[in-house]
Amino acid sequence: MARYVQDIRGSVNRDIDCSFALNLGMLIGDYVSCRRVLIGRDAHTPSQMIKRAIGTGLMAAGVDVIDFGVATVPVIHHHMERLDSHLMINVSRSPLRTDEINIKLLSNHEIPLEQRPTVYADLNQLGKLRYVNNYLDSYIKSILEFISPSVGKHEFMVVLGYDEGSPSNIEADILNRLNCQTINITFRGSLFGKNFPLANASSISMIADVVRSTGADMGVILDNDRDTIFFIDERGELIRDQTVLSIFADHYLKSSDGPVVSSVVASKSLENVTGGRLIRTSVNDVLNRVYTENAVFGGDEPGMYIFPEFQHCYDATFALLKMLEIMAERNMTLHNLASRMERYSRVEFSMDCPNEFKDSLIERLAEHFRGKKIELIDGIRIEESSGVVLIRPSRFEPLIRIYIESESSEETQKKSRHIMNLIKSKMSDLYGE
Secondary structure, three states: OOOEEEEEEEEOOOOHHHHHHHHHHHHHHHHHOOOEEEEEEEOOOHHHHHHHHHHHHHHHHEEEEEEEEOHHHHHHHHOOOOOOOOEEEEEEEOOOOOOEEEEEEEEEEOOOOOOOOOOOHHHHHOOOOOOOHHHHHHHHHHHHHOOOHHHHHHEEEEEEEEEEEOOOOHHHHHHOOOEEEEEEEEEOOOOOOHHHHOOHHHHHHHHHHHHHHOOOEEEEEEEOOOOEEEEOOOOOOOOOOOHHHHHHHHHHOOOOOOEEEEEEEEEEEEHHHHOEEEEEHHHHHHHHHHHHHOOOOOEOOOOEEEEEOOOEOOOHHHHHHHHHHHHHOOOOOOOHHHHHHHHHHHHEEEEEOOOOHHHHHHHHHHOOOOOOEEEEEOEEEEEEOEEEEEEEOOOOOEEEEEEEEOOHHHHHHHHHHHHHHHHHHHHHHHHHH
């Protein structure tokens, strides 16, 4: 059962080439206590190349490799316990840039990834390679046991948006078994690009147009890993991540005491829904805290949701089905569900910040806001009576992410200008040193 997620991202054949992937496989294989690792990828050619190199490195370190071929993270993760493994690796195109690769490690403990000497296994101790077939049936059978038959009675129509390198269309298969209709759309380009943490605007517009023109009940955009999903309601309007978090949290807390886990990015609306049963943690630690706190639900931006009743990993496929179940059981449209959730004015944007300046910038901001109610869990979070400001370093890029929330759009815009000018001033001081 995975409790930690680690990501490695970089340009194909520049930051991440076959030599890097081979050494990474050996480094991981030399460290892990389990002798069996599950591995999969999306349908893009670079992912195939890098996955094979990682698998070779694992075998050279004496670790058996179970290859799922083209498969999603939730599907592979579902088989970890049955195949007696504590580590899975998935390789896919980065959702941020089309020329980047994303190597994702899910394990029951963090793996140190710093360079260190590795040891080749003896000839008679080399890892073995095994391919897995017919693994989708087990996942589909299990997931259907957790979804109410009421979904089938409503005969929903869902527009499904995928990347061109997406693994097999498992969602359409499951929905068809639930007596739902699907319209499948494949699009090119990065899922986020410059819009992070929102999906690409052109993809949203494409799905929204089809939803409106066909009278569909919902549209979704799914990433290749299937740990991220964006919801579009029957009016063609994108539902904000924080609203989706509130819908799911409200559903689970109606029959449980909680808790619910999310990151420091969590909105005040989610805090209000959970009524003191929300645990905020760092972005990197959400999955682990869901496990250690025995949470009933967990999630984070962008569009990542954990359903412990099914499995401890981000699962966009399950999120899609669970949302349909909530709509069916409450006999409400997605727009009406979202409208019932409290909503604050919220602005999210990024600013350039070299990696070497990130820690110093947060320290200077903490000094600036000394005397106010602040948290330093993941960046700096400043809470005032009029709203919340969160400034946190990006995990993958030389950027800082800024989240500003208040009760009115005027106050949010005013705070945005103030914070932007403050950060520019602090950055100028750092460049001048």
